[in-house]
Amino acid sequence: MSKLVKSDLQGKVVACPICRNDQLFIVTTAPMTAEQCEVFLVCKCGYDPTFGMEVVRNRISLTASDEEKTVGAVESWKRGIDFDIPPDRFEEWKLVSGCKRLAELLPNKSPFWMVWRSAVLGAHEAYKAVFPDMTVGTIAGRWESIASRGFLDVGVEADGALLVTEADEPMSDAEIEDWAREMVKMFKDDTTFWPMWRNALLAEYPAYKRANQLSKLHTLAQQWTFLARAGILEVEFGVDRAIRVHEYQKSHLP
Structure with missing residues (x-):
């Protein structure tokens, strides 16, 4: 890390909110x-x-001149003061801020946000298999939210790596009913009643929980909803009129 003292920035930067200095700064x-x-x-x-909040910092060439570095540093200062995150680095900011919050919430698992970042990146593919549009920043925020409610299970491997799973956060009867009624509407089948969807969800959940890292009942319901909206959730009836749900294969995706 190199430092360059600049004493001629008056009028070029917003004054420091701590000491009101607007002239003497160190370009780092x-x-x-x-x-x-x-x-x-x-x-x-x-x-x-x-x-x-390092994502607001300008990135430039190491061979840039002192003047170019100064201009870039001034822009970084303004972004930091304004909390102005560049659009192309917003996802990075979500990932980093979420992981730092996880390190604060669960320091007994790991107080280092970079360890949490590795766990998020490692879990990304598993989440994308269920939610194709899920980003790493969204996963970090999701884990933060779940951890704050006490439903994030975190194991620590021998090498210090984290194994994260979403615990069984209760899904109320009312929530299950609302979800089941939406499924009935999507399939537009007058012979299907919402309790049949509820029963199918509860019947499938134990096997799903054993086979998947994402073990919440909410997650299975969301997964079926996503597949149904995409038109790739296959449903059939048994002789007892119970719903049988068959999830898509990756090769079936458009």
């Missing part, structure tokens, strides 16, 4: 790759509005 360069670095300003009082 932090290498990120063999070719790129992050640039940001640190006030003479030590305040850095991008600390903990």
Whole structure:
């Protein structure tokens, strides 16, 4: 990390909200790759509005001139003050902020947000198999929400890696009924009654829980809803008129 003291920034930056300085800053360069670095300003009082929110920092070439680094650092300062996250890095911000919050919520599992980030990235493919549009930032936010309610099961491997599963968060009878009625509407079958969907969901859940990392009853209901809306949830009736649900194969996806 390199530092460059600049004392001629008056009128170019928003004053520091801590000490009101608007002239003397340190242009800081932090290498990120063999070719790129992050640039940001640190006030003479030590305040850095991008600390903990590094995704707002500009990334430029390591070979950039001091003037180019200064311009980039000033932009980083403004984004930090305004909490202005670049659109192309918003997903990264969601991932990092969610993982930092998880480290705060469950420090006994791991107090290091990078360990949580690795767990999210490792689980991404499993989530995409159920929710194709699920992003890593959304997973981090989902885990944060579940952890805050006490329903996130986290195991710690010998190497310190985390094995995360969603615990059985209760789904109320009213929620099950609302979901089942929506399924009836989607299939537009007058011979199907909502209790038949409820029974199918509860009957399938134990096997689903054993076979999947995503073990919530909510998740199975959401998965069936998603597949039904996509037109790739196969439903048949047994001799007892019970609903049998067959999920799609990946090769059936459009």
